[in-house]
Amino acid sequence: MRSFSRRSVVTMAAAALLLAGCGGGGDGDQPGGNAAGNGKVTIEWWHIHNIEPMLPVWADLVKEYQAKHPNVTIKVTPLQVENFKSKLTTVTQSGDAPDIFHTWGGGVLAQQVEAGLVKDLTGDIASWSDTLSPVALQSYQIDGKTYGVPHDIGMVGFWYNKKLFAQAGIEEPPTTWSGFLDAVKKLKAAGITPISLAGKAKWPGHYYWAYLSMRVAGLDALKKAAETKSFDNPDFVTAGQKLKELVDLKPFQEGFLGADYDKPDGQAATMGNGKAAMELMGQWAPSVQRDTSKDLGDDLGFFPFPAVEGGKGAATDSFGGGGGNAVAADAPPEAVDFLKFISQPENHRKGVETGAIFPAVKGTEDAVKDKHAKLVTEVLGKSTGFQLYLDQAYPPAVGQQVNDSVAELIAGSKTPEQVVADITAAAQAE
Known part of the structure; x- marks a missing residue:
């Protein structure tokens, strides 16, 4: 097992937030560049599930989404946590950002919001946000607005x-x-x-x-x-x-x-x-x-x-934390639609069944198989409030x-x- 640092996977260097700009521009092969001008859309997605069991789950869902939306190409970059932070620092300082990227919410996300890096998703997910766990959503809500879609939630x-x-x-x-x-x-x-x-x-x-x-x-x-x-x-x-x-x-x-x-x-x-x-x-x-x-x-x-x-x-x-996805301020609508797709109960369930993530979508709790994970899920299901680390x-x-x-x-x-x-x-x- 690689060396574990809970802090290393829930915080990002402040330098990553000292942005030279707020996204945008570039061609379809660059982060922040989406439309190719011919009706086709390229979405750049950076996530941290770079090993099994979640790596193949995300890969299969990308293939499934692309099959249903042939005009959309999702370029996936799975990264180890520290590499993700370093790479994100580099692109944000150059004024770009991936269309979809991993976030742990909290203070770092708030700084990204202030920098104009991420999209306010409140209206975009209004029709399906009630399918998400309210406890899981809290980490991505700032001043009453939502800036991330959770895909994992856990507690201490x-x-x-x-x-x-x-x-x-x-x-x-x-x-x-x-x-x-x-x-x-x-x-x-x-x-x-x-x-x-x-x-x-x-x-x-x-x-x-x-x-x-x-x-x-x-x-x-x-x-x-x-x-x-x-x-x-x-x-x-x-x-x-x-x-x-x-x-x-x-x-x-x-x-x-x-x-x-x-x-x-x-x-x-x-x-x-x-x-x-x-x-x-x-x-x-x-x-x-x-x-x-x-x-x-x-x-x-x-x-x-x-x-x-x-x-x-x-x-x-x-008290605890999890993981979610933020959307770049200039990302195309398809980026949010993809998050809706992977957040559908039948798709979220595929990840939960692996034991790599915990239920962040309502109705998927029965997909938890591990006996110890079930203990946590049961307590979380009764939670009346949630505090991020x-x-x-x-x-x-x-x-x-x-x-x-x-x-x-x-x-x-x-x-x-x-x-x-x-x-x-x-x-x-x-």
Whole structure:
């Protein structure tokens, strides 16, 4: 398995957004060049599913669409994530952009919108947007308008070892923060490391502060903080204090501050080898556990992040991300029509069945075959709200500050108040 960095696949360099222009021009062989003047249309599509199982799924759907629309040629460029970011940087700086290109939404997409790079799809997809998962759509909506069409959605939650829970006398996964802390104490009393964490990687640690902020302050508070560029809210300090309560229990594996996520001695392997009872991680966790250590099989369970007593946020609000497609500002109508085609339930289902993506189209949930993926899908299906990863939802510099400051809080070198102050300073520097 290639080295995994969740941050590397959900954020893009800010340099990619310092555009020399806003698209347009060129012949049909260049990004942004579409009509050949003879009724034929060429669409340039860059995506990041460059390996099986999704690569052949996209290829087959392109062939099917072209067969139904002989005047349309779709030139597909599958790219590895880092190559995609580098290549997109180059073409956007020259004033061009692919007609359709992968997006993770959030702060980077907002900057692309501001630069005039992407098309407002609100009206174009109005007749079929209700077929898409509202939770999945949220990551691509800015100021009430839609700028991307999702094809994948997932969430972060606690993966836990049922056998270790039973050994510690924990009968059911905790549903409240106080109950969660009690479970940590029971695990420690039983000689079991409660939580595996990749402290070196930083991004896994930000999940805790983000979820606690959601539970304590609520989704609206996080949205307001992004708009006002200020996290000067007592609730965000409280979120940090709640996290410190956990840290003070010393729940993580020995050496966690130097641990990566997907290395043989990292977070996923510690969990997969049964050396820790829990990890807070996204829907990909079971596969990374298998790749780096062992398959826990039926011993692996999943539960949503607990509610915080007295908090303003709903326990049914989820946190995570996915993937979608943006459309260049000057792309032809056929580009949007193609996205409609691949978003039809029968076509979206083909991708979901592979296990490479999760349902972003209503009515395709039954296509999920993996038992662990079903656990995530069931929780997502009950979600009342959704928050994108904070290191993706906010501009790159702000997201990085969230990761850095929370990592310092977990390491004991920064207070909850300092975390809030540092993130606010980074936001106001934008």
